[in-house]
Amino acid sequence: AQSVAQPEDQVNVAEGNPLTVKCTYSVSGNPYLFWYVQYPNRGLQFLLKYITGDNLVKGSYGFEAEFNKSQTSFHLKKPSALVSDSALYFCAVREANTGKLIFGQGTTLQVKP
Amino acid sequence: DAGVTQSPTHLIKTRGQQVTLRCSPKSGHDTVSWYQQALGQGPQFIFQYYEEEERQRGNFPDRFSGHQFPNYSSELNVNALWLGDSALYLCASSWRGGSSYNSPLHFGNGTRLTVT
Numbered sequence: 001a002q003s004v005a006q007p008e009d010q011v012n013v014a015e016g017n018p019l020t021v022k023c024t025y026s027v028s029g030n031p032y033l034f035w036y037v038q039y040p041n042r043g044l045q046f047l048l049k050y051i052t053g054d055n056l057v058k059g060s061y062g063f064e065a066e067f068n069k070s071q072t073s074f075h076l077k078k079p080s081a082l083v084s085d086s087a088l089y090f091c092a093v094r095e096a097n098t099g100k101l102i103f104g105q106g107t108t109l110q111v112k113p
Numbered sequence: 114d115a116g117v118t119q120s121p122t123h124l125i126k127t128r129g130q131q132v133t134l135r136c137s138p139k140s141g142h143d144t145v146s147w148y149q150q151a152l153g154q155g156p157q158f159i160f161q162y163y164e165e166e167e168r169q170r171g172n173f174p175d176r177f178s179g180h181q182f183p184n185y186s187s188e189l190n191v192n193a194l195w196l197g198d199s200a201l202y203l204c205a206s207s208w209r210g211g212s213s214y215n216s217p218l219h220f221g222n223g224t225r226l227t228v229t
Contacts, residue, residue, distance in 0.1 A: 105154060
């Protein structure tokens with residue numbers, strides 16, 4: 001069975017500092033990985049995806065993610081955090097034959113001024 | 114270009130009642146999926162509709178049912194509501210005509226259901 005783990009419930013970072021939100025996955029076959037962000041009382045917004053190709057994926061709002069096959073990780077990164085980045089972040093893996101997304105538990109990112 | 118729209122935004126129901134939630138997919142999308150997000154949890158897949166048929170189903174009881182209309186919009190019905198059904202219900206749309214695993218799902222803002 002495919003699964004995703006986000007080991008940190010919350011990440012705190014100062015504005016202007018780099019941020020990392022961690023995600024590890026367990027899949028059989030090729031991983032199709034996604035990051036979504038959720039603001040309070042809103043749905044999920046797509047940030048970026050890894051399907052194949054370069055291990056460093058660039059996405060929306062200056063976010064990027066690094067795919068590491070040997071460590072089965074797909075960590076979300078941003079070089080310089082903004083207060084407006086504060087939100088709930090979800091890592092997800094997509095089942096190729098069904099299109100279903102399997103989400104992690106989510107990580108709350110708090111960026112302090 | 115309208116994204117995924119869901120109605121209503123909030124709903125309060127009593128245990129044992131029935132509820133219907135509605136979703137209109139993003140323009141150009143033909144596949145609708147429903148997810149349940151309990152407080153403090155990641156979304157859980159309920160089911161997916163394509164060509165007016167349920168194509169995939171997650172681990173949810175038969176009390177959860179759905180429908181897709183010819184214009185691709187969809188409904189989620191939940192019968193005999195439990196307190197545990199209180200959650201944010203998210204609708205997501207995509208285009209199945211492409212590689213289903215490649216195109217990201219587009220989510221609506223959800224319907225917050227409270228069962229008392």
